[in-house]
Amino acid sequence: MTARSVRGAVATTLAAVLSMSAAACSNPESPGGGSGSADSAVVGIAYEPDSLSPLLGYGKDGNSKIFDGLLALDGAMTLRPALATALPEVSGDGLTYTYRLRKGVTFSDGKPFGAKDVVFTYRTILDERTNNASRTELDAVKTVEAVGDDSVVFTLKYPYAPFAQRTVLPIAPEHIAGKQDVNTGAFTTHPIGTGPYLLTKWSKGEKLSFKANPGYWGGAPKIKKFTMAIIKDDDVRATRLRSGDLDGAILPPNLAKGFKGEGRKTYAATTYDYRTVTLPTHNKVAGDTAVRRALDVAVDRQAMVDSILNGEGRPAYGPVPTDSEWFTRGTERRHDLAAAQQILDAAGWKPGKDGIRTKDGVRAAFPLWYLTGDKLRQEHALAYASDAKKAGIDITAEAGTWEVIEPRMKQDAVLAGGGSPADPDFDQYTLLKSSLAGDGFNNMAQYDNKAVDAALEAGRRSGDKAARKAAYDTVQRELVKNPGYTFLTHIDHLYVVDDRFGPLTTQVEPHDHGLASGPWWNVEKWIPGGSEK
Structure with missing residues (x-):
């Protein structure tokens, strides 16, 4: 089409x-x-959501309405106590986090909340039999233990700097969810929590x-x-x-x-929400490094911000916004059609009579899927295809539901979205880690870069901010050399x-x-x- x-x-x-x-x-x-x-x-x-169970990922970033986490984020994105009475006590080596729990809290069915519910929630999520695509976010957890009814101690495998931010994750009641199949039980659609609201109906x-x-x-x-x-x-x-x-x-x-x-x-609302094009490693065109690099400079990001977002956003060069302290200066990519054409020429992608390039009998063409009804994704997809055409790459925009798109993600490009403001690890690990390729919507492009894998692990496992910054600098620089995604814009959300x-x-x-x-x-x-x- x-x-x-x-x-x-x-x-x-x-x-x-x-x-x-x-x-x-x-x-x-x-x-x-x-x-x-x-x-x-x-x-x-x-x-x-696909489910209303925190055991399957619902509300993992907070604000779930039905549930509470040990901690919550206030308007300034500062951690504050919720089901815990205070921020955690952290050991000097960064490996032990102790939470004191609020007393007198009940679930909406009247049963008391306690340490056993916290232990149950985290242990269940870490269980490989639980279908939680976000399990790797808790990879640092070695053990979680109750100390009496009102304290919980987490012991980590390594000093994971943003661990406290992970504990905004909602707490599920063991006496309900623990008696059901975690993946298919009634709790997934009829939840019981400690939060400010009760679900009355989900149509x-x-x-x-x-x-x-x-x-x-x-x-x-x-x-x-x-x-x-x-x-x-x-x-x-x-x-x-x-x-x-x-x-x-x-x-x-x-x-x-x-x-x-x-x-x-x-x-x-200022956001970390980006729009990006996945460039599947298994596609002969989109997986070619020269094509990826050419598309990265052929795209006019500022024009998208101006015309599609009406100025309500910023150009995106990776998952980290340019105004973040974690952004790596010097990784901005200037719109340069001539440079894109030179990259393709040097790699042997030669223009045909119709202007579309070919190499070794392969035509520089592939489909780009976007979600039906999503105006922003549609407009980004069409603008991207238009920019690519000027460089000699024929991209066909296609609309579909996720049920249509997901089976095609290994071979076809997708106009995708992502972004988390909490910590670089929260978004980059699941987006780029090669071991997560093909794991649902994690690493949708099936990106495989050993230097990026090593940097992601270093950033995750270090408790030193300077070392972490160096690791995420490496990730962003590697995305310039071999961009498995073309990042387009960071979008400010508007609500009326x-x-x-x-x-x-x-x-x-x-x-x-x-x-x-x-x-x-x-x-x-x-x-x-x-x-x-």
């Missing part, structure tokens, strides 16, 4: 979807109907409905009902917000700007919310799409019709 036919297909589908959406908005039984009530809120998000593909937990240890939320409507299509989300079906929504910049002066406020809520705040956000982020990151602190605490 050509880029032009993709536009046509999307337009045709969108017209039908918008028509159905308009009908849904007038239906009081439609999913996530606008609250219209001072003590309730309905927001539109782009994606839903998959439609909405997640919550009610305030009256017994919440942090105080009962004043927003009594909270609904997250799952609306994957950006245009449909905007339409439902304008119709009053939603109180707030995450929107791409070009749609968010249309809501100025309509009784709604726009909130921006009814002005009867506020003033609201946002955090520095990961690649999250609004489920645990956005102005509702602390909805449990909102005051109906007024200012938040």
Whole structure:
């Protein structure tokens, strides 16, 4: 399918979807109907989780609403106590973390929370029989032990500097989850937690409905009902917000700007959220180092920021944003079409009569998949294909669901997203480690670089910040030499919310799409019709 036919297909589908959406908005039984009530809120998000069990990865970065971690992150992204009474006591060698637990906390079924639940949660995640794709994030943990009912001690294999940040991970109740199959039990869709909200209903593909937990240890939320409507299509989300079906929504910049002066406020969140093109190692074209290097300088990142993001973002040269202390200066790649052409010429990729290059009988062409309904990914994909064409590489943009895309990831390029603000290890390890190639959505490009593997391990295992910085500098420089991904932009998230809520705040956000982020990151602190605490 050509880029032009993709536009046509999307337009045709969108017209039908918008028509159905308009009908849904007038239906009081439609999913996530606008609250219209001072003590309730309905927001539109782009994606839903696969599971609501923290044992399978739900809420691992915090803000899960149903659960709490030992620690949490405040508005300034500073760690604060949650189920723990204080930050952990850390031994001098950095190998032992001791947490004192809050007393008197109960799960939403009334049963007490204690050290055994913490031990159960971490041990279950580390069990290889548990289908948690994020298990490697806890690789440093050697043992986790309860000391009485109100203390837990973690012993690490090596001094993992950001370990405390990992303990925002939600705690599951052993008395419920421990009596079920961890991967398929009812707990995965009907969770019980200690958090500020209780799940009342999960209509998959439609909405997640919550009610305030009256017994919440942090105080009962004043927003009594909270609904997250799952609306994957950006245009449909905007339409439902304008119709009053939603109180707030995450929107791409070009749609968010249309809501100025309509009784709604726009909130921006700086993020680590990037868009990137995977260049599969097993594809004869995308896996060629010369093609990868050429694409890296053929792409006009600043033009994407200006035209697609309306300036709400920055050029991306890797997973680390340019304004981060972990970014390696000198790894920026300037848009240089002539340099891209020279790289391809030198590598034997010669232009054909149609301008598309070939080498050893292989045509420089491959498909690039993006998620149906995601306007930003579509526009990034089309712009990338256009830039590549000027260098003599024919990239065909294709739209599909993840069910369609995932089986093709080994051979076909994907317009993907990622990013975590917590620590370089959190995002780079799963993105680039060769041993994780083919492990679900980890290392989607199946990137294989021994120098990067060694640097990732060094960065993970060192407790010295200077040594860690040197390791992640190596990673970023290696991505210049052999970029298994073409990083395009870092995107600032925009949220439009009814002005009867506020003033609201946002955090520095990961690649999250609004489920645990956005102005509702602390909805449990909102005051109906007024200012938040």
